[in-house]
Amino acid sequence: MLIAASLAALVLLAVVGVVAGGREITHRLVHAGCAVASIALLIGGLTHLGAGPGGSPAIVLPLGLPWMAAHFRLDNLSALFMVVVDLAAAAASIYGIGYCRHLPQVRRVTPFFPLFLFGMNAVLLADDAFMFLVSWEFMSLASWLMVLSDHKSAENRHAAVIYLVMAAFGTFCLLTSFGLMAGAGGAYTFAAMRQAELAAVPAFLVVLMAVLGAGSKAGLVPLHVWLPLAHPAAPSHVSALMSGVMTKVALYGLIRILFDLHGEVPWEWGAALMVIGGVSAVLGVLYALFQDDLKRLLAYSTVENVGVAVIGLGLGIAFKDAGEPALAALALVGGLYHIVNHSIFKTLLFLAAGAVISATGERRLSGLGGLLNRMPWTGTAALIGAAAISALPPLNGFVSEWLILQALFKGPGLPHWAMKFGVPVVGAMLALAGALAATCFVRAYGIVFLGRPRSLAAAQADLHPTPASMRWTMAVLALLCILLGALPVTVTDALSAVVQPMTGMHFAVSADLGWPWLSPVSSTRGSYSGTMLVMVGTALFAIAVVLAHGLGTRRVRRADAWDCGHREDIPETQYTGQSFSQPLRRVFGGSVFLARETVEMPEPGERSPARLSVRMIDPVWVGLYDPIVRAINFIADRVNRMQFLTVRGYLLMMFSTLVFMLLVVAWRQQP
Amino acid sequence: MGAGQISYDVAHLIGATVLMAGLQLLYQRRLFAVINTFAFQALALAAAAGWQAHVQDAPHLYVTAGIALVFKAMIVPFALHWLIEKLGIHRSVETAMSIGWTMMAGVALVALSILLVLPVTANAAALTRESLALAMSVVLIGLLMMITRRNAVTQVVGFMALENGLILAAVSAKGMPLVVEISVAFSVLVAMTLFGIFFFRIRERFDTLDINDVETYRGDRQ
Structure with missing residues (x-):
């Protein structure tokens, strides 16, 4: 009851955010509301965990696909993840009340923030594959919109495109995984999937697709490429949720499939x-x-x-x-x-x-x-x-x-x-x-x-x-x-x-x-x-x-602090981030990232400074994604030619397809 | 109704004649010959429809036969003759594939149709089965003709040969309502009109009816 009310409140807050978007008071109100709803959900999760093992009875709502109602259920696993999600969500919501409330890009976050929270909680509560995937997409798309909130920077737009592609890929994999578990009969409730017996090949594919789908959301190598681009692009309290919590929801999906629905991996x-x-x-x-x-x-x-x-x-x-x-x-x-x-x-x-x-x-x-x-x-x-x-x-x-x-x-x-x-x-x-x-x-x-x-x-x-x-x-x-x-x-x-x-x-x-x-x-x-x-x-x-205060001497002695050898008070003489990690870059950078350091020394007599530049290559991009991008471009180029065929060419294609299909039919009919 | 009965044998003969005309279309080298062959095919089709009307005792098929006879065997060939003369079109057929290969492909398509239709319709009447196989061969050969001939007129003829195949299928299956034939006939007429306008426009702009020449004028190609 508490949980349902909180979820409804989150959706309502999203509507408020859309209707009364631009104002500062809306921003504060929506985030305060989110905090209250998250705390309520947190309490709901903790109470359930405290009540001991066993799941709540499934709740069936007449939503979603016409021939299939929406199933929701809370068991210990989802209650644990609900605690994880809503603890961080409550923190991020309260933080969001005060965070950057004057900036225009944060205002664009206001309507989607409650939706994002709603999506993550609904994923945890879903008890059938359809609701799971719909909520999953809610979570992805709401967070995608928040990644785009500062859309004027080209870097963020690039991050959003990659995020969208990877999210679509992940959902596609999960869809395949659930589809295989549902079997030809289309039993999409989790209760039916637990009962289902899988043959060897589908069982293998179910796990593979679950690992790919949930792994791409969780950011496992080599499917992590979107994560370091998209997470920092959102405002910080959203980044915190995406990094701290959304990856956990993905792991929840993985655990749910591998340990509960599939069972015997x-x-x-x-x-x-x-x-x-x-x-x-x-x-x-x-x-x-x-x-x-x-x-x-x-x-x-x-x-x-x-x-x-x-x-x-x-x-x-x-x-x-x-x-x-x-x-x-x-x-x-x-x-x-x-x-x-x-x-x-x-x-x-x-x-x-x-x-x-x-x-x-x-x-x-x-x-x-x-x-x-x-x-x-x-x-x-x-x-x-x-x-x-x-x-x-x-x-x-x-x-x-x-x-x-x-x-x-x-x-x-x-x-x-x-x-x-x-x-x-x-x-x-x-x-x-x-x-x-x-x-x-x-x-x-x-x-x-x-x-x-x-x-x-x-x-x-x-x-x-x-x-x-x-x-x-x-x-x-x-x-x-x-x-x-x-x-x-x-x-x-x-x-x-x-x-x-x-x-x-x-x-x-x-x-x-x-x-x-x-x-x-x-x-x-x-x-x-x-x-x-x-x-x-x-x-x-x-x-x-x-001991130190009791036994030590009370005399005060004043002296210069040790200046680490730097006589002048210049901040540039400190360690920098680059110099601190340089020894490790020497050790790992050369083999893992193909790092190359080049030093440009000025000519004798010139007064310009020497420059040290480092070039590092991401092995995952070079090894995996660039070939995929090249292959897609190659195919697209070839397919593009089909736009400029002659009338006869198009007829030929139709004709050969027809003949091929007929041949297949003829072949299948042979006794 | 089966082999040996006069109704079956005649229907089979006429259907086969339509198909033979279809194959004949593939090796004509002159435009007028193509149109004449097409007219012959339409005539055979009219005969097939008429014979089916007689055998099935279905008077509406006489209408179909009439449509085939008047439109396809007379009006369309005359119109095409007139078009070719009026436009002064070059009268030889340009092929994209040699005649021999085209014929072989045509024969292969007939074999495919028979392989396909006979097992599927194992429970249907013998006449229906044979006619469907013949009709399907005619359709496929019509398509083949559209692909392997460069000239626009031959493509139109190929298209109409394909329609002939459809009508042959329609008349030999019992109980097909007349609506279908009329719509098919009208579509042919519409296509005829459209292609006629098309010829004029092509001629106005490019002074040729060879499709390959037309393509070079589309801005997309160099």
């Missing part, structure tokens, strides 16, 4: 997903490491985190198929935990990036710096977010990656030789990605918030104070990062209940040592307690403070 697919996830994680973070645009850096980091979560899902499939439901549950809990975490810290980081951009008008790392003193709230919240995404204990990012690694350590116990050798490789990729992610965020945070401002706009950031709605949203999200890391057992218990129907076994990650210890494998092989860590850490910190 062979382990080879688990292996394939793990490889895709590992490659996405490493490539995503490598891309992020070399970005100069703050929002694009965050978008690439989304590719990495989605990869990490997909490793967990793939491992879950492999364990499940090998008859190890407990380990499958562990891997899935890790994957879902990471999904929850990433939705929180990525939303936080995008919102912080939005605050930085609205204060300075600068997105390039090379134009920022020294913002911590000028924007202390944003700086502190972003620090917590960056530490969480770098998987530092005791924050939440650490727990999920640790759980996935624990599951990976059990991988060599799988019966297949390919997995025995492959799982450690994926583990190594995950570890590499984790280390690179930490580097990436040390770089991003250090360049943006520390040091000295690299531009006048950054130096004057304190002239544009961040509105209270934006500050508080970031503070609450940062607090959640700490809480989810400090109380891991509470989260894993909730996730175990979600995972139970997927693996068919209840598995408590904290079984051996009890609260507050996580001991997934056994009490002796590895255990972790965020709660203890926080308590002990706080205690030690307090003792250190007391």
Whole structure:
């Protein structure tokens, strides 16, 4: 009831946004309404999760196709994702009240923002393929319109075109997948699909199409190309939702098909997903490491985190198929935990990036710096977010990656030789990605918030104070990062209940040592307690403070700060984003991105500066998309000639088609 | 009604005559010969319709026979003769494919039609089956003629030969209402008129009726 009312309210808000578009009061009203609706949906999801396992009865509404009503249902899996979606949605809505409300391009977002939220929630609630795909398209198109909100820039238009093509491709794949599961009888409800028995080839195609369709939306390599273009193009609170949440809705689709509707996915697919996830994680973070645009850096980091979560899902499939439901549950809990975490810290980081951009008008790392003193709230919240995404204990990012690694350590116990050798490789990729992610965020945070401002706009950031709605949203999200890391057992218990129907076994990650210890494998092989860590850490910190203040000398000594060897106060002498990542570019850039560095030295006697330029090539574009584009152009050129045929030529084509068809009929008639 | 009965044999003979005329159209090298052959085909068609009217005891088919006789066997050939003389069209047929190959393709199409129609209509009366196979061959050969001849007049004739095939199919199936024949006949007449206007306009502008020459004038081509 609450949920239905909230969804109806979202649609209503969209109408309000369309009718009373341009005014500032509408912008605030719509975002406030969205916040209320999202919080209501959040409460709905949490209540359902709290009520224990089992789904709500299906609700059938006379909507959609005439011979098929619309089915909706809420079970634990959709309730979990509803919590994920609406938590971030509530944060982004409240943030949106204060964000850039004077800018014209943000006004163009007002009508579509509620629709976007509606689409994502409806995807989670849908209980038949038709409603699922319609809601999915709602989500895609609403977000596409918001990507286009600043349509004057050619870069954004380019991003929107690529996004539209990839979204269409993804939906097409999902449509095929559902169509195959529905079979010739056209049983499009999820309940009927669960019952259906699939032959070998359709079963293979169902999984392939689901991975392609949901993977393109989630941003798995090599289908990620649209993501770093489209996510940064939207206003920041929308980017936060697209990156933090829409990718999760895509993963929901993947989980729904692979673990619920299809049910028996062979382990080879688990292996394939793990490889895709590992490659996405490493490539995503490598891309992020070399970005100069703050929002694009965050978008690439989304590719990495989605990869990490997909490793967990793939491992879950492999364990499940090998008859190890407990380990499958562990891997899935890790994957879902990471999904929850990433939705929180990525939303936080995008919102912080939005605050930085609205204060300075600068997105390039090379134009920022020294913002911590000028924007202390944003700086502190972003620090917590960056530490969480770098998987530092005791924050939440650490727990999920640790759980996935624990599951990976059990991988060599799988019966297949390919997995025995492959799982450690994926583990190594995950570890590499984790280390690179930490580097990436040390770089991003250090360049943006520390040091000295690299531009006048950054130096004057304190002239544009961040509105209270934006500050508080970031503070609450940062607090959640700490809480989810400090109380891991509470989260894993909730996730175990979600995972139970997927693996068919209840598995408590904290079984051996009890609260507050996580001991997934056994009490002796590895255990972790965020709660203890926080308590002990706080205690030690307090003792250190007391000791330092109690025992230390009270005398004040004044001296120059160490100037790192730079005698003059010039911001250009600091590390830049490019120079910070240069060692890693030397290591990975040459092989992965075919990076070439060229140095132009001035002639002796000339007074111009030397220039260092770097050229990097995206291997996915060059290797996959350029050939496709060339092939399409080639075919289009050939087909184009058919416009200029003679009358006889057209007749000949019709005639030969007719004769061919007749031949087919004649051939089929032969006894 | 089956083989050996006079009604069947005559219907078969006439239908085969229509088809033979169709094949004959393929190897004519002079425009007047093409038109004469077409007139002969239309005459055979009229005979077929008349015979079916007699056999099926369906008086409306006499109307069809009359239409075929008057329009196709007389008016249209005379009109085309008149057009060719008035316009001073070059009177040889230019082929896009050699006569021998065209004939072979025509024979192959007849074989295809028989292969196709006979199994499909296994339950129908023998006459219907044979006639449908013949009619379909005529249709396909009409199409073939439109493709393999460059001259606009021969294309018009090919088109009308195709219509003849349709009417042959219509008359040999029992119970086809007259509306169909009349509409088909009218469409032929309309097509005739349209093509007539077309000839005049082509001649005014380009001084030729060879389609290949027309194409070079369309702005799209160099």
